[in-house]
Amino acid sequence: MDSVRSDRNGGSRIPVALKILIAGGFGVGKTTMVGSVSEIRPLQTEEILTGAEGADDVSGVEGKTTTTVTMDFGRITITEDLQLYLFGTPGQDRFWFLWDELSQGALGAVVLADTRRLADCFPSIDYFEQRGTPFVVAVNCFDAEPRFGPDAVARALDLDPGVPVVLFDARDQVAARNVLIELVEYVARRQYAGASA
Amino acid sequence: MDQDAGPVVRPYAMTQGRVAPSGGDFDLVAFVVATVPDLAPGVQLQPEHHAIVAAAWEPISVVELASQLDLSIGVVRVLLGDLRSAGLISLYEPPAATQPHDVDVLKAVVNGLRAL
Numbered sequence: 671m672d673s674v675r676s677d678r679n680g681g682s683r684i685p686v687a688l689k690i691l692i693a694g695g696f697g698v699g700k701t702t703m704v705g706s707v708s709e710i711r712p713l714q715t716e717e718i719l720t721g722a723e724g725a726d727d728v729s730g731v732e733g734k735t736t737t738t739v740t741m742d743f744g745r746i747t748i749t750e751d752l753q754l755y756l757f758g759t760p761g762q763d764r765f766w767f768l769w770d771e772l773s774q775g776a777l778g779a780v781v782l783a784d785t786r787r788l789a790d791c792f793p794s795i796d797y798f799e800q801r802g803t804p805f806v807v808a809v810n811c812f813d814a815e816p817r818f819g820p821d822a823v824a825r826a827l828d829l830d831p832g833v834p835v836v837l838f839d840a841r842d843q844v845a846a847r848n849v850l851i852e853l854v855e856y857v858a859r860r861q862y863a864g865a866s867a
Numbered sequence: 868m869d870q871d872a873g874p875v876v877r878p879y880a881m882t883q884g885r886v887a888p889s890g891g892d893f894d895l896v897a898f899v900v901a902t903v904p905d906l907a908p909g910v911q912l913q914p915e916h917h918a919i920v921a922a923a924w925e926p927i928s929v930v931e932l933a934s935q936l937d938l939s940i941g942v943v944r945v946l947l948g949d950l951r952s953a954g955l956i957s958l959y960e961p962p963a964a965t966q967p968h969d970v971d972v973l974k975a976v977v978n979g980l981r982a983l
Contacts, residue, residue, distance in 0.1 A: 684898045684900070684926050684959040685898065685926060685928075686961070686962070686972065687896040687898075687928050687930075687961065688896075688968070688972075688976065689895070689896060707983070711934045712934070713930065713933060713934045713940070714878070714933065714937070714938070714939035714940070715933075715939055715940045715941070716878050716939045716941060738878070738939070743930065743934050745931070746979070746980070746983070748975060748976055748979030748980070749975065749979060752972065752975055752976065752979070753928075754976060754979075754980075755896065755928075755930065771895060772895070774894075775894075775896075775961060775962075777968060777976075843983070847980050847981075847983050850980050851977055851980050851981065854973055854976050854977050854980070855977060857968065857973060858970060858973045858974075858977075861967050861968065861970070861973075862970075864967075865967075
């Protein structure tokens with residue numbers, strides 16, 4: 671837009687971007703969810719293998735010094751000055767270093783769960799609990815599957831009181847959007863409680 | 868999966884093997900603004916530098932640049948370091964991570980999401 675361009679050097683405002691992580695086990699619907707609520711694009715984040723992490727067994731490929739990780743990246747424009755970035759975090763443990771950067775200053779996280787393989791989301795929950803990153807658990811309800819109520823899931827995951835658990839369908843835009851709203855409202859509640867404590 | 872084989876061109880080839888930006892790192896959600904509309908021809912920079920400057924005429928975040936130009940985050944950071952050293956971009960860091968999120972911002976996010 672021409673008006674924006676001419677404004678620019680007069681001091682156009684720098685937007686604020688907030689990060690939300692979409693985590694969970696492999697195949698649980700992270701990509702689907704990011705795609706439901708935002709324009710999804712791939713993001714390359716290849717990193718240097720230092721050999722210090724001990725996570726990768728590089729025997730036989732010692733010459734390989736970088737590893738390519740492709741993440742899902744989605745953007746939701748809230749206002750001209752406010753953008754919401756969604757990152758579908760890579761599931762494998764060896765990419766924790768990426769999580770550290772992504773969760774730095776993040777608004778919060780959505781941990782996707784599949785009740786058929788609930789244990790897949792344990793590492794994500796542990797991670798966010800340890801870092802103090804607020805998160806909600808969203809159970810992706812696949813078709814024709816026995817459903818468990820949110821309370822049962824919260825008990826099975828041994829969640830701290832107050833951590834929201836919602837059932838949803840990751841393919842449904844409104845449902846996926848509501849999960850994000852649940853997260854932001856939870857962050858606001860936590861902050862309010864923290865301020866008045 | 869094809870991606871498992873890695874990129875055809877080694878990503879850090881275009882940074883001459885440099886893996887860290889000069890003058891400090893760039894946050895994923897830092898915003899970058901070009902200080903000039905385009906680079907004068909003859910400046911010793913690569914096409915990717917030019918692409919960044921062109922894309923950053925209006926404020927754009929580091930992660931958005933990487934996605935838009937289909938370059939990896941690490942490579943974009945090195946190239947941004949070059950541009951910063953040359954005074955061709957300004958960098959705006961996000962608010963400190965320890966700061967609580969502004970309640971008005973959270974409200975705006977909820978309202979914005981509801982309007983989707």
